[in-house]
Amino acid sequence: MPRPVPADGExxxxxxxxxxxxxxxxxxxxxxxxRWPATFPSGQGSDLAGVIAEIGPGVRGFNxxxxxxxxxxxxxxxxxxxxxxxxxxxxxxxxxxxxxxxxLFVAGTTxxxxxxxxxxxxxxxxxxxxAAGGVGTVAVQLAVRAGATVLGIAxxxxxxxxxxxxxxxxxxxxxxxxxxxxxAPSGRVDAFLDFFGGGYVQLAVEELGxxxxxxxxIIDFPAIERFGVLGAGNADASDIAVVAELAGLxxxxxLEVPIARVFxxxxxxxxxxxxxxxxxxxxxxxxx
Numbered sequence: 001m002p003r004p005v006p007a008d009g010e011x012x013x014x015x016x017x018x019x020x021x022x023x024x025x026x027x028x029x030x031x032x033x034x035r036w037p038a039t040f041p042s043g044q045g046s047d048l049a050g051v052i053a054e055i056g057p058g059v060r061g062f063n064x065x066x067x068x069x070x071x072x073x074x075x076x077x078x079x080x081x082x083x084x085x086x087x088x089x090x091x092x093x094x095x096x097x098x099x100x101x102x103x104l105f106v107a108g109t110t111x112x113x114x115x116x117x118x119x120x121x122x123x124x125x126x127x128x129x130x131a132a133g134g135v136g137t138v139a140v141q142l143a144v145r146a147g148a149t150v151l152g153i154a155x156x157x158x159x160x161x162x163x164x165x166x167x168x169x170x171x172x173x174x175x176x177x178x179x180x181x182x183x184a185p186s187g188r189v190d191a192f193l194d195f196f197g198g199g200y201v202q203l204a205v206e207e208l209g210x211x212x213x214x215x216x217x218i219i220d221f222p223a224i225e226r227f228g229v230l231g232a233g234n235a236d237a238s239d240i241a242v243v244a245e246l247a248g249l250x251x252x253x254x255l256e257v258p259i260a261r262v263f264x265x266x267x268x269x270x271x272x273x274x275x276x277x278x279x280x281x282x283x284x285x286x287x288x
Contacts, residue, residue, distance in 0.1 A: 001043075001079065003081050004081055004082065004083035005054075005083065006054055006055065006056030006059075006083045007056055007057075007083065008056055008057045008058045009056060009057075009058050009059060009085055009086055009087075010056040010059070010083045010084060010085055010086060011052050011054070011055055011056060011059055011062055011068075011083070011084065011086050011089060012052070012053045012054035012055075012056070012081055012082070012083050013048060013050040013051065013052055013053065013068060013070065013081065013082050013083075013084060013089065014050050014051045014052075014053040014080065014081055015048050015049070015050040015077065015079060015080060015081065015082055015102070015288050016049055016050040016051065016098045016101075016102060016287070016288070017048070017049050017050070017098040017099050017101060017102025017103065017262075017285050017286065017287055018045050018047055018048050018049075018077045018078045018079075018102050018103075018265075018285070018286045018288075019045075019047035019102055019103025019104070019105070019106065019107070019134075019283050019284070019285050019286075020044075020045065020047075020078070020103075020268075020271055020272060020275055020283075020284050020285070020286060021046070021047070021106045021107065021134065021275075022134075022275060022276070022278070023036075023106070023234075024044050024045060024046075024075075024272075025272055025275060025276055027075075028042075028044070035221075042075055043074070043075045043076040043077075043078065043079060044075055044076075044077075044078045044268075045072065045075060045076065045077035045078035045079075045286075046071050046072055046073070046075070046077055046105055046106050047071060047077055047102055047103050047104065047105045047106050047107075048069075048070055048071060048072060048077035048082055048084075048102055048105075049067075049068065049069045049070070049092055049098055049101035049102035049104075050067075050068065050082075050102075051065060051066070051067055051068070052064055052065065052066045052068060052089075053081065056083070056086075059086045061086070062086060062089070066091065067091070067092040068089040068090060068091060068092055069089065069090055069091075069092045069096070069101045069102075069104060069105070069243055069244075069247055070084055070088045070089030070090065070105070070240065070243070071084070071088050071105040071106075071238070071240075071243070072084050072088070073088070073238075078265065078268060078286055079265075079288070080265070080288045087240060088240055089240065090240050090241075090243055090244040090247070091244075092247065093247055093248065093250070093251035094251070095250070095251040096247055096250050096251050097259075098287070099259045099262055099283075099285045099287070100250055100257045100259065100283075101247065102285055102286075103134070103257060103259070103283040103284075103285050104243060104246055104247060104250070104257060105243055106134075106135075106234055107134040107135045107137075107138050107257070107283060108138055108242070108243065108246040108257070109234050109237040109238055109239070109242050109243065109246075110135045110139075110195075110218055110233045110234040110237070111135050111136075111138035111139035111142055112138075112142060112237045112242050112245075112246065113232045113233055113234065113235075113236035113237035114135075114139055114193050114195075114216045114218060114232055114233060115139055115142045115143050115146065115193070116232070116236075116237070117216045117230045117232035117236070118191040118192075118193065118214045118215070118216050118230070119191075119214065120143055120146040120147070120148040120191060121146070121147065121148070122146075122147030122148070123147070123148075123149075124146075124147075124148040124149070124190040124191055125148065125149040125150075125151065125184040125185065125186060125188065125189050125190050125191075126143050126148045126149070126150055126151070126189070126190065126191040126192065126193060127151040127153060127170070127180050127189050127191075127192050127193070127204070127208070128140050128143065128150060128151065128152050128153060128167075128192075128193045128195065129153045129172075129192070129193065129194045129195055129196045129200040130153070130154070130194070130195030130196035131150075131152030131153050131154045131158070131162060131167065131169075131195075132152070132154040132155070132158035132161065132162065132281045132282075133195055133196070133278075133280065133281075133282075134280070134282060134283045134284075135195045135218065136152070136154070136193075136195045136196075137161075137165075137256070137257070137258050137281065137282050138246075138255065138257060139193055139195065140152050140162065140165060140167045141165055141166075141255055141256065142255075143193075144165065144166040144167065145254070148190075148191075149168065149184065149185055150166065150167045150168065151167070151168050151170050151180055151183050151184065151189070152167040152168065152169050152170065153170050153171075153172050153176070153180075153196075153200075154169060154171070154172065155171060155172065155279070156169075156171050157281075158281055159171075161258070161281065165256070168183050170183050176203065177203055177207040177208055180208065181208070188208075188209070189204070189208045189210055190210065190214060191210060191214040191215070192204035192208065192210045192214070192215045192216070193215075193216050193217075194215070194216065194217035194218070194219065194220060194223075195217075195218055195219065196219065196278075197217070197219040197220045198220075199220075200217070200220070201215060201217050201220050201223035201224075201226075201227055201229055202223065202227070204229075205227045205229065212227050212228040212229045212230075213228075213229075213230065214230075215227070215229040215230060216229065216230040216231065216232050216233075217229060217230070217231060218231070218232075218233040218234075257282065257283060258281055258282025258283065259282055259283050259285055260280045260281055260282045260283060260284055261274065261280075261284050261285075262284075262285050262286075262287055263284065263285070263286050263287070264286070264287060264288075265286050265287065265288040267286075268286060271284050271286060
């Protein structure tokens, strides 16, 4: 691909890290065609962090050489260079590693929107399906910060990580509803976040009795219509101010974004093959 040229109001970023996300694989397969149609040939990727290499006309407040975190809405971040509007990047705090900075946008804003949507209050108990994934690992920490008791649904290999972050691990499998009730201090689950799909919304509403207005799913779109639950996700917090807030929490040591593995950009196929196994704790990241 030719090196992009920044248009009016844009900056050109030399990418140092770009996260990959399950939604990108689903778009490529056509699974989300009704919402996000894919045409080919196409780039991929929204998450990015890097160094400003060029300033387009009309841009103020940034300089060549600035380290930034941001996002692309053109499926273009998994590349060596990407041109993006200047209002889609923010300064990268010095204490945030490139791998974390480059994988913060999609997972971070999705988790932020989902936790906000179910209106957690101190004393609430919230169950989180997919608690060890890219979105889930951020969401459980934000939910703990909100004062809730957090039940993290994941495999046993993640028990120690969840416990260390103030989360009560509950392993998935048969009898899950009973295990969740037993783990909840009050014996009930007040809210539910579904980052995995596969029937968790039905379990939340029909087996646990969670009010639909306090259930959010980012993946089970048919369940949104069937049960009247929420579907808040990345689009509902797709704001550079949210990215800056999350980056500040990381820099302060108040939020961890686990990095499962880093791949070179040439190994993008292997990275997606690993991602689509759906057993990764935290984020997979590309480094050009």
